[in-house]
Amino acid sequence: MSSNTMISLRPANVIRQIPWRLGSKTALGFILILAIFSLVGWLYLTNASTVTATSYRIDELRFELDQLRNQNAALILEIAELEALDRIETRATELGYRPIADVQYIAVDNYPISQEPVESNYQVVYVENSVDDYIDDVEQPGWWQVKLDTLVAWFEGRDVDVLTR
Amino acid sequence: MEQAKYRIYTIMAIMSAAGLVLIGQLVRWQVIEHHRFATWAEEEHQDEVVIPARRGEIRDRTGHLLATDLIEYDISASPKIIADPDGTADRLATLLDMPRNEIYQILTSKKAWMPLKNNVPQSIGETILGWDTVGLLAEPRSKRVYPEGDLGAHFLGFVNNNGNGFYGVEGYYDNMLNGSPGLQAGERSPFGDLIPLGVSRFVPPVSGPTLYLTIDRGVQYVAERELEDAVLRYGAQSGSVVVMQPKTGAILAMAGYPSYDPNNYGVSNEYLFSNPTVSEQYEPGSVFKIVTMAAGLDAGVVGHLGTIYDGGSIEVGGRVIYNWDRKSHGEVEMTDVLAKSLNVGVAQIAVALGKDRFYTYMKRFGFGQLTEIDLGNEGPGTLKTPKDANWHESDLGTNSFGQGIAVTPVQIAAAVSAVANDGLLMKPYIVQRIVDGDRQVEVQPTVIRQAVTAETAHKLTDMLVEALTRSESASLVPGYRVAGKTGTAEIPVPGGYHPTLTLASFAGYLPADDPELLILVIIDRPTSSRWGSETASPTFKRIAEQLAVLLNILPDDIRESAAIEGEAQLTLNNEP
Numbered sequence: 001m002s003s004n005t006m007i008s009l010r011p012a013n014v015i016r017q018i019p020w021r022l023g024s025k026t027a028l029g030f031i032l033i034l035a036i037f038s039l040v041g042w043l044y045l046t047n048a049s050t051v052t053a054t055s056y057r058i059d060e061l062r063f064e065l066d067q068l069r070n071q072n073a074a075l076i077l078e079i080a081e082l083e084a085l086d087r088i089e090t091r092a093t094e095l096g097y098r099p100i101a102d103v104q105y106i107a108v109d110n111y112p113i114s115q116e117p118v119e120s121n122y123q124v125v126y127v128e129n130s131v132d133d134y135i136d137d138v139e140q141p142g143w144w145q146v147k148l149d150t151l152v153a154w155f156e157g158r159d160v161d162v163l164t165r
Numbered sequence: 166m167e168q169a170k171y172r173i174y175t176i177m178a179i180m181s182a183a184g185l186v187l188i189g190q191l192v193r194w195q196v197i198e199h200h201r202f203a204t205w206a207e208e209e210h211q212d213e214v215v216i217p218a219r220r221g222e223i224r225d226r227t228g229h230l231l232a233t234d235l236i237e238y239d240i241s242a243s244p245k246i247i248a249d250p251d252g253t254a255d256r257l258a259t260l261l262d263m264p265r266n267e268i269y270q271i272l273t274s275k276k277a278w279m280p281l282k283n284n285v286p287q288s289i290g291e292t293i294l295g296w297d298t299v300g301l302l303a304e305p306r307s308k309r310v311y312p313e314g315d316l317g318a319h320f321l322g323f324v325n326n327n328g329n330g331f332y333g334v335e336g337y338y339d340n341m342l343n344g345s346p347g348l349q350a351g352e353r354s355p356f357g358d359l360i361p362l363g364v365s366r367f368v369p370p371v372s373g374p375t376l377y378l379t380i381d382r383g384v385q386y387v388a389e390r391e392l393e394d395a396v397l398r399y400g401a402q403s404g405s406v407v408v409m410q411p412k413t414g415a416i417l418a419m420a421g422y423p424s425y426d427p428n429n430y431g432v433s434n435e436y437l438f439s440n441p442t443v444s445e446q447y448e449p450g451s452v453f454k455i456v457t458m459a460a461g462l463d464a465g466v467v468g469h470l471g472t473i474y475d476g477g478s479i480e481v482g483g484r485v486i487y488n489w490d491r492k493s494h495g496e497v498e499m500t501d502v503l504a505k506s507l508n509v510g511v512a513q514i515a516v517a518l519g520k521d522r523f524y525t526y527m528k529r530f531g532f533g534q535l536t537e538i539d540l541g542n543e544g545p546g547t548l549k550t551p552k553d554a555n556w557h558e559s560d561l562g563t564n565s566f567g568q569g570i571a572v573t574p575v576q577i578a579a580a581v582s583a584v585a586n587d588g589l590l591m592k593p594y595i596v597q598r599i600v601d602g603d604r605q606v607e608v609q610p611t612v613i614r615q616a617v618t619a620e621t622a623h624k625l626t627d628m629l630v631e632a633l634t635r636s637e638s639a640s641l642v643p644g645y646r647v648a649g650k651t652g653t654a655e656i657p658v659p660g661g662y663h664p665t666l667t668l669a670s671f672a673g674y675l676p677a678d679d680p681e682l683l684i685l686v687i688i689d690r691p692t693s694s695r696w697g698s699e700t701a702s703p704t705f706k707r708i709a710e711q712l713a714v715l716l717n718i719l720p721d722d723i724r725e726s727a728a729i730e731g732e733a734q735l736t737l738n739n740e741p
Binding site: 055067069070071073074076077079080081083084085086100103105107 | 219229230233234236287291310312314316382383386644714719726727
């Protein structure tokens with residue numbers, strides 16, 4: 001710094017002479033960045049509060065749904081209890097109903113009978129377990145055993161196949 | 166000066182040592198035990214709540230509810246954080262039907278947590294939750310409820326307080342009925358609530374499927390009522406009834422007496438929980454003659470119109486076998502062997518069959534093995550065969566009329582059903598349909614094997630019908646041809662058989678030409694009469710008469726006339 005440099009102490013001059021003084025464009029840029037950040041922050045906060053509120057609402061609805069399901073189940077149970085057979089029988093007896101003693105079926109002449117073949121509503125499944133395989137599981141009498149049985153039967157005075165008449 | 170330097174070095178050394186200790190501790194916390202502390206910290210903030218799944222319902226074949234879950238609440242309090250114990254006690258006293266002072270003492274106690282009342286109804290629990298009072302807790306809890314009370318207790322089983330199923334369908338299908346529990350995980354607030362904004366996870370619980378049984382509650386009701394009546398009427402100790410569809414193996418009813426209420430299983434004796442129709446093993450007695458006769462006919466050692474000489478006794482393997490009346494009946498028809506229930510006759514059939522063929526047929530009919538019915542605690546019975554060390558030649562004779570062999574009621578029901586079903590042995594089953602949301606699985610009837618030929622089965626059915634008619638059985642149902650056989654089995658005791666007590670039974674099916682129903686009745690230790698023909702047979706008749714009406718099984722003459730008319734109409738329609 002040279003010795004003849006004039007330094008003014010007036011505030012306006014001081015500000016004007018600050019070495020890092022911003023240009024107007026730079027200041028505008030800063031303001032824009034600040035505005036963008038503020039906007040993003042505002043959006044984030046708004047969104048976050050909406051998400052939180054919605055989450056609480058979902059929780060509430062989930063809870064409400066559970067309660068309604070439980071209430072529905074309780075009502076179904078109540079209906080089932082009211083329809084219980086011993087209860088129905090007691091009530092029917094109170095109303096004067098009696099068990100049937102004799103049932104008579106009456107054949108109605110020319111009653112329209114469906115000619116459609118009645119199909120069973122089930123399909124029978126055969127397991128892989130043939131009779132022959134199963135018999136093999138149990139020891140079959142051998143030739144000698146058969147002869148021995150015949151001999152024993154002969155000694156005992158009975159015919160092995162005496163029952164087949 | 167030297168002393169001052171010494172002091173400085175000492176202090177520096179102490180400080181360095183302290184510093185090293187601190188650094189060491191920091192290294193331990195930050196590096197060595199980092200994971201433990203990190204997990205600990207996470208656990209402090211993170212929380213996981215398991216959401217129990219709703220247990221699947223059980224319904225009968227017509228859709229009537231047999232078992233479901235009911236929500237109850239356990240009410241408790243954290244006294245330290247209840248702001249207004251006075252007002253809260255006032256409100257709770259009316260709602261919980263408890264003395265106000267008792268509640269007030271609980272709410273003002275110094276303990277961190279105190280229970281108030283358990284198992285309160287759903288409506289009360291929800292009211293308390295609606296108050297949103299800090300410090301007042303209402304915890305939901307599932308309770309298994311059986312709206313029909315003790316109806317079908319033996320095949321249903323029960324569920325304990327921890328949600329585990331025992332016995333019957335509840336036990337057998339426990340895992341399936343339980344469903345899959347859900348999960349809610351996330352950050353926890355200081356009050357213990359999950360923060361909705363934090364990182365969270367929600368897995369919804371999946372309820373268990375609904376099981377539709379083959380059981381018809383109407384049939385079950387008739388079976389249980391008549392069984393109870395029979396046990397009391399004949400002064401018996403207990404009894405059981407199985408009603409089955411012979412063509413499919415579907416169980417329509419399974420009754421055991423005495424029974425228990427699964428809603429209150431805790432007050433019943435444990436021995437009542439077991440289902441006697443699948444777990445209890447007994448000597449079948451003369452009902453078993455159906456099986457021996459089937460084997461004899463099928464193997465061709467006897468003809469269904471043949472005769473046999475009954476000399477009053479027969480020795481098999483060194484043991485003399487007598488008839489129940491200790492009499493000789495001379496030349497008798499095969500049908501009379503069944504009608505008069507002659508032990509000597511069936512023992513001769515067994516001897517003629519030979520041990521190998523006889524036991525092959527026993528196994529064909531499923532004895533000595535599980536039927537694999539979908540119920541827990543099934544017993545396999547006991548069938549000694551020549552391969553077993555404890556088998557004796559005399560067993561061939563005694564087994565032929567159901568002595569020295571142990572079976573379960575469901576085994577006998579399945580075996581006799583095979584005769585009713587053209588010789589096809591079906592697997593008994595109790596769950597008809599499994600409904601899980603939109604998915605539906607229909608259980609199909611399963612043929613285990615052809616026990617005897619259809620021809621044998623038809624011949625035997627005719628013989629059984631004729632035998633009941635000849636013996637003027639009390640099981641006969643007016644209007645229907647009934648096929649069946651009584652049994653009066655002696656009860657084994659150590660060293661032999663009880664001199665007086667018996668197990669009376671009857672197994673029969675109707676209509677004989679197109680069997681819709683098989684009914685097995687077992688009366689254990691009847692005292693008014695020891696004979697199956699005087700106890701089990703009339704019980705069979707009472708059940709069959711009611712079920713024929715209930716299930717709309719038309720009498721034989723109506724069905725025959727309808728069939729003739731149908732054929733006539735068909736002929737008319739087909740005429741040019």
